[in-house]
Amino acid sequence: MNADAETVIDVEGLTKSFDGRVVVRDLSMKVKRGTICGFLGPNGSGKTTTIRMLCGLLTPDSGHGTTLGFDILTQADEIKRQVGYMTQKFSLYQDLTVRENLELVARIYGVDNPRKAAQDMVQRLGLHGREDQLAGELSGGWKQRLALGACTLPNPKLLLLDEPTAGVDPKARRDFWNEIHAMAADGLTVLVSTHYMDEAERCHEIAYIAYGELLAHGTVDEVIDASKLKTYTVTGDNLTELSGKLMGKPGVDMVAPFGTSLHVSGRDHAALDTTIRPYREDAALHWHESEPSLEDVFIELMSRAKDNFQKEPAPQKETTL
Amino acid sequence: MSGPSRFRWHGFWRRTQAMLIKEFIQLKRDRVSFVMIVMVPLIQLLLFGYAINTTPRNMPTAVLLQEQTDIGRTILKAMENTQYFKVTRVVITEDEFDQLLKSGDVLFGIEIPAGFERAVRRGDKPAMLVVADATDPVAAGSALTALNQVAQIALQNERGLPMPGGPLFEFRTHARYNPAANTALNIVPGLIGTILTMTMLIFTALSVTREIERGTMESLLAMPITPFEIMLGKIIPYILVGFLQAAIIVAIGILLFGVPIFGSLLLLAALSTLFITANLAIGYTFSTIAQNQLQAMQMSIMFFLPNILLSGFMFPFAGMPKWAQYIGECLPLTHYMRIVRAIMLKGAVLSDLRYDTLALFALMLVAMAIAIKRFRRTLD
Numbered sequence: 001m002n003a004d005a006e007t008v009i010d011v012e013g014l015t016k017s018f019d020g021r022v023v024v025r026d027l028s029m030k031v032k033r034g035t036i037c038g039f040l041g042p043n044g045s046g047k048t049t050t051i052r053m054l055c056g057l058l059t060p061d062s063g064h065g066t067t068l069g070f071d072i073l074t075q076a077d078e079i080k081r082q083v084g085y086m087t088q089k090f091s092l093y094q095d096l097t098v099r100e101n102l103e104l105v106a107r108i109y110g111v112d113n114p115r116k117a118a119q120d121m122v123q124r125l126g127l128h129g130r131e132d133q134l135a136g137e138l139s140g141g142w143k144q145r146l147a148l149g150a151c152t153l154p155n156p157k158l159l160l161l162d163e164p165t166a167g168v169d170p171k172a173r174r175d176f177w178n179e180i181h182a183m184a185a186d187g188l189t190v191l192v193s194t195h196y197m198d199e200a201e202r203c204h205e206i207a208y209i210a211y212g213e214l215l216a217h218g219t220v221d222e223v224i225d226a227s228k229l230k231t232y233t234v235t236g237d238n239l240t241e242l243s244g245k246l247m248g249k250p251g252v253d254m255v256a257p258f259g260t261s262l263h264v265s266g267r268d269h270a271a272l273d274t275t276i277r278p279y280r281e282d283a284a285l286h287w288h289e290s291e292p293s294l295e296d297v298f299i300e301l302m303s304r305a306k307d308n309f310q311k312e313p314a315p316q317k318e319t320t321l
Numbered sequence: 322m323s324g325p326s327r328f329r330w331h332g333f334w335r336r337t338q339a340m341l342i343k344e345f346i347q348l349k350r351d352r353v354s355f356v357m358i359v360m361v362p363l364i365q366l367l368l369f370g371y372a373i374n375t376t377p378r379n380m381p382t383a384v385l386l387q388e389q390t391d392i393g394r395t396i397l398k399a400m401e402n403t404q405y406f407k408v409t410r411v412v413i414t415e416d417e418f419d420q421l422l423k424s425g426d427v428l429f430g431i432e433i434p435a436g437f438e439r440a441v442r443r444g445d446k447p448a449m450l451v452v453a454d455a456t457d458p459v460a461a462g463s464a465l466t467a468l469n470q471v472a473q474i475a476l477q478n479e480r481g482l483p484m485p486g487g488p489l490f491e492f493r494t495h496a497r498y499n500p501a502a503n504t505a506l507n508i509v510p511g512l513i514g515t516i517l518t519m520t521m522l523i524f525t526a527l528s529v530t531r532e533i534e535r536g537t538m539e540s541l542l543a544m545p546i547t548p549f550e551i552m553l554g555k556i557i558p559y560i561l562v563g564f565l566q567a568a569i570i571v572a573i574g575i576l577l578f579g580v581p582i583f584g585s586l587l588l589l590a591a592l593s594t595l596f597i598t599a600n601l602a603i604g605y606t607f608s609t610i611a612q613n614q615l616q617a618m619q620m621s622i623m624f625f626l627p628n629i630l631l632s633g634f635m636f637p638f639a640g641m642p643k644w645a646q647y648i649g650e651c652l653p654l655t656h657y658m659r660i661v662r663a664i665m666l667k668g669a670v671l672s673d674l675r676y677d678t679l680a681l682f683a684l685m686l687v688a689m690a691i692a693i694k695r696f697r698r699t700l701d
Contacts, residue, residue, distance in 0.1 A: 052700060056699070077547075080544060081545040083543075089539075095350045095351070096343065096346055104343045107335060108545065108546050109544065110335055
């Protein structure tokens with residue numbers, strides 16, 4: 001029972017398909033209280049669908065589990081009262097002002113003195129002076145702040161944030177993450193989906209999903225170690241040519257340019273070394289073994305998942321709403 | 322699906338109120354809708370109230386005068402006094418007469434034959450030919466009725482005529498509740514119903530689909546608010562809107578068209594509210610079924626047409642075949658049409674209107690039940 005209270009998200013075997021297309025397949029994951037869990041994966045990998053299942057907005061075809069101890073299949077009402085969900089697309093009322101939107105949320109959740117709660121949130125978000133502006137007239141960064149404010153206003157125990165920083169400038173992104181960390185320190189659990197690697201590295205743990213399947217879950221270091229990836233960073237001339245030569249060779253799982261260098265990675269260390277041996281003798285190239293980056297790991301995971309997934313990658317219903 | 326009842330009802334009004342406030346603010350911001358609320362009843366009532374007239378006036382009439390006599394002149398004078406006819410042409414040959422009717426220059430032709438006066442004085446009951454352009458039977462019908470009566474009265478006042486008690490034509494009409502056959506008395510109460518049906522349907526038919534299309538439904542569904550609360554929050558503001566519209570129409574009806582209200586204004590207001598709510602519930606139901614705003618509009622129009630044609634607004638209800646009457650009974654406007662005409666023109670009280678009131682209530686409940694059932698609580 002004690003361990004349960006600490007596990008905020010605990011789901012097993014979640015599967016969901018739309019029109020016969022499997023979007024999430026047999027997904028199981030646990031997230032502990034106070035954790036910021038980064039949810040990563042390519043577009044259309046099933047992140048939004050998973051998040052929606054966790055807060056009762058979608059019913060899984062199969063699988064079961066709990067969010068905050070409430071059954072995701074039967075206790076959606078209880079879950080909704082304690083979960084703040086920030087949608088990928090801005091989904092507050094564009095024709096209501098900042099204050100009106102916040103007051104609406106406060107009233108629906110039954111917050112005492114909604115007027116004051118909204119005003120406090122305006123202060124906290126740094127939106128003072130804009131409280132009477134229509135939400136639709138706010139810039140992207142301010143909309144994102146408002147959306148975050150709206151979903152944190154009722155003091156939820158779990159935040160589900162779906163690509164909250166897409167299209168937001170770096171300064172706003174940093175402020176946003178500072179805010180998230182401050183809230184997590186108070187015991188709030190956060191599941192946040194993102195495409196940004198720097199954001200992934202700000203999370204306590206990460207979950208990587210591709211083609212509907214959870215491929216990796218753990219801290220950044222754990223995920224990198226688990227990948228068993230050996231990576232070389234190559235600098236020098238004609239890297240594009242080299243990239244073409246190495247691609248698809250035995251032991252080479254991934255070749256990717258990073259600025260002026262090239263990352264060459266593979267899981268079969270011996271085969272990788274054999275393949276690159278002739279090129280290491282090229283004086284124009286400088287090779288050194290490096291720690292694989294999170295991005296290396298993800299790109300490799302994704303290409304591997306694609307190989308397993310012989311079919312066309314399932315296009316997603318993620319943003320049809 | 323549903324949480325424990327504790328959650329269901331705890332804070333019910335608070336959440337409904339939250340929704341209500343939101344809808345009011347949105348309505349206030351939506352200038353176009355706001356103008357529509359006032360302008361639609363105003364324009365439609367003025368337009369239709371004045372334009373639709375089944376007892377038209379001053380219809381162009383030609384007279385074929387084959388003799389110049391006092392009686393002929395008296396009849397023509399009396400005809401013009403009815404205001405139905407306006408003698409625009411007087412001709413003396415039949416060819417001219419036929420041509421005028423054929424070309425549509427006149428709607429009526431009246432032939433006073435040669436020897437007419439002599440025949441009348443002798444008591445021969447001569448025939449006076451009245452030719453009507455019956456392409457519009459409604460227009461022709463009432464004018465012909467009027468003509469017949471007027472001609473008799475006119476001749477009775479003429480001196481020196483034998484009064485054998487045998488009038489030229491035997492037509493007896495009696496227009497009860499609307500003795501002057503004033504169309505406005507019929508049209509105005511009916512317009513209250515049709516205008517309310519149209520505006521109420523459209524307002525709520527778009528309410529849910531709009532939220533889905535704008536993406537705001539996802540936020541709303543993620544919050545702890547029940548479908549019933551959402552429905553009430555969306556319907557109640559428009560009850561007030563509908564009430565305002567009804568008030569505008571009734572006020573214009575009284576002030577401009579002289580429509581009387583023989584019954585209780587309070588009863589009219591109460592039953593109008595019921596009718597408004599029933600229509601809002603039906604519109605809301607459409608919006609839970611439709612996939613997008615366009616579909617919702619199409620469904621509303623599909624529903625609106627039979628309301629107009631089968632409710633007794635345009636055509637007499639009793640004249641429709643049985644199956645059409647059954648359909649008519651399922652439409653709120655049919656019942657409201659009876660209610661509003663009965664209250665305004667006949668001074669009916671609630672006990673007279675039991676059946677129609679209950680029918681409206683039942684229709685409202687059925688629509689609400691379907692709406693709640695159809696409302697998608699998830700994004701599946």
